[in-house]
Amino acid sequence: MKQSDAQDQTQFITESPLYEKPTARQEPQQPLLDDEKTPNNKEFPKKIVLAIGICLLLLVLGAVFIKSRQSSPGEKNILLDDSPLDKAISGPLEQRVQELSQELELADPSQEKLPFPLVEIKINLEDE
Amino acid sequence: MNWINKNFLTTIISFLLLTHGQALAQEIPPLEDNQKVFDAQSFSKDIRQLTLQYRGELEDYRSSEKEYKILKQQYFQLETLASLEKSVRATQAAMVARANVLRTYIRLLRFHLLAQAGIELPEKQAAQQNLLDTLSKIEQHQQKLAEPLDKPSIANVAVEFKELFSEIEESVYRVLALLTVGKLQTVHDKALVLTHDMEEQLATAGGALKSAERKRSFDETNRVLSSLKGEFDLVEAKFSDSSDLDYKEVYQFANDRLSRIYSSLAKALLFLEELLKI
Numbered sequence: 291m292k293q294s295d296a297q298d299q300t301q302f303i304t305e306s307p308l309y310e311k312p313t314a315r316q317e318p319q320q321p322l323l324d325d326e327k328t329p330n331n332k333e334f335p336k337k338i339v340l341a342i343g344i345c346l347l348l349l350v351l352g353a354v355f356i357k358s359r360q361s362s363p364g365e366k367n368i369l370l371d372d373s374p375l376d377k378a379i380s381g382p383l384e385q386r387v388q389e390l391s392q393e394l395e396l397a398d399p400s401q402e403k404l405p406f407p408l409v410e411i412k413i414n415l416e417d418e
Numbered sequence: 419m420n421w422i423n424k425n426f427l428t429t430i431i432s433f434l435l436l437t438h439g440q441a442l443a444q445e446i447p448p449l450e451d452n453q454k455v456f457d458a459q460s461f462s463k464d465i466r467q468l469t470l471q472y473r474g475e476l477e478d479y480r481s482s483e484k485e486y487k488i489l490k491q492q493y494f495q496l497e498t499l500a501s502l503e504k505s506v507r508a509t510q511a512a513m514v515a516r517a518n519v520l521r522t523y524i525r526l527l528r529f530h531l532l533a534q535a536g537i538e539l540p541e542k543q544a545a546q547q548n549l550l551d552t553l554s555k556i557e558q559h560q561q562k563l564a565e566p567l568d569k570p571s572i573a574n575v576a577v578e579f580k581e582l583f584s585e586i587e588e589s590v591y592r593v594l595a596l597l598t599v600g601k602l603q604t605v606h607d608k609a610l611v612l613t614h615d616m617e618e619q620l621a622t623a624g625g626a627l628k629s630a631e632r633k634r635s636f637d638e639t640n641r642v643l644s645s646l647k648g649e650f651d652l653v654e655a656k657f658s659d660s661s662d663l664d665y666k667e668v669y670q671f672a673n674d675r676l677s678r679i680y681s682s683l684a685k686a687l688l689f690l691e692e693l694l695k696i
Contacts, residue, residue, distance in 0.1 A: 414576035
C-alpha cells in the first residue's frame with residue numbers, strides 16, 4: 291500500500307510524513323498518563339489535611355456562634371432592634387394575656403351563667 | 419487508615435454534639451416561678467353540691483308543673499270531687515317544688531356572691547343581707563305549704579307568692595349585676611397589673627425605635643383602662659341611689675354600662691396582645 295501511495299504523483303512527497311505523525315506522537319503520551327494514576331502513598335496525607343481543615347473550620351464557626359450568643363445586652367439590643375421580642379420574655383406575658391382573655395369571656399354580661407329559674411308564677415286552681 | 423477515619427468521624431460528631439448542646443442549653447429559657455397563687459376557693463365545694471341539688475330540684479319542678487297542668491285541666495273538664503282532690507294535691511306539690519327551686523337558687527347565688535372577688539365589701543354585705551331576707555321569706559312560704567291545703571287556702575298562698583316573687587326577682591337581679599361587676603372589676607385589676615409588668619419587662623427590649631413605639635402603645639392601653647374607672651363608678655352610683663327606681667330599670671342600666679366596660683376591656687387585652695408583637 292505504501293508503495294502504491296508513493297507512486298501516486300498527485301500527492302506531494304512532503305505530505306507523506308504528516309500522515310504518519312499522529313500515530314507516532316500518541317505512543318509516548320500513553321505511559322505518561324499511566325504514571326499520574328497516583329500511587330496509594332500520596333492519597334493519605336491529602337485526606338488528613340482535608341479533615342484537619344474541616345475541623346478547624348467547624349471550630350472557628352462554633353466559636354463565632356457561641357461568641358455571638360454571649361454578646362453583651364447592649365450589643366444584643368442593637369442587633370435585635372428590628373426583630374420581634376425574645377420568646378423568653380414574651381412567652382409568659384402572652385400566656386397571661388390569654389388567661390385574662392378567657393377570664394373576660396366568662397364575665398360577658400350578655401351571657402348569664404346563673405340565670406333566674408323559669409318558674410310559673412301563677413300556680414293556682416282559679417279558672418283563667 | 420481505618421483508625422484515622424474513625425478518629426476523624428468521632429472528632430466531628432463530638433464537636434457537633436458539643437456545640438449544638440451548648441446552643442440548646444442557651445436556648446432553654448431560665449426557669450421562672452410561673453406558679454400562680456390562686457385564691458382559696460372555700461365556697462367551691464358548697465357551690466358544686468348546691469348546683470347538683472338545684473338541677474335535681476328543677477327537674478322535679480318541671481314534672482310537678484306538668485302534672486299540675488294536666489290535673490287542673492281534668493278538674494275543669496270533669497268538675498268532680500275526685501278530680502278536685504287530685505288537682506289540689508298536684509297544685510300544692512307544684513308549689514312546694516317551685517319553692518324548693520327558688521330557695522336552692524338563692525342559696526347558690528349567695529355562695530357565688532361570697533366567692534366573687536372585685537365587689538366592694540359594703541355592697542356585697544348589703545346584697546347578701548337582701549338575699550338572706552328573701553331566703554327567710556321563701557322558707558316562711560314553704561312552712562305554709564307543709565300542711566295539707568284546700569282550694570281557698572291555695573288561692574291565698576298563690577296571692578302571697580305573687581308579692582314574694584317580685585322581692586325575689588329584685589334581690590336576684592341586683593346580685594346578678596353585682597356578680598358581673600365583680601368579674602369585670604377583677605379582669606380590670608389584673609389587666610392593670612399585667613400592663614405594668616409588661617411595661618417593666620419590655621422597657622429594655624429592642625432599640626430606641628421600638629421603645630418609642632411601645633411607649634405610645636402602652637400610653638393608649640393605659641388610657642383605655644383608666645377610662646373604665648369612671649364607668650365602674652357610674653354603675654356603683656346607680657346601685658346606691660336606686661331606692662326610688664324600679665329594679666329592672668337599674669339592672670338594665672347596669673347591664674348596658676357593663677357591656678361597654680366589657681368591650682373596652684376586650685379592646686385593652688387586644689392591645690396588650692398586639693404590644694407583644696412589636
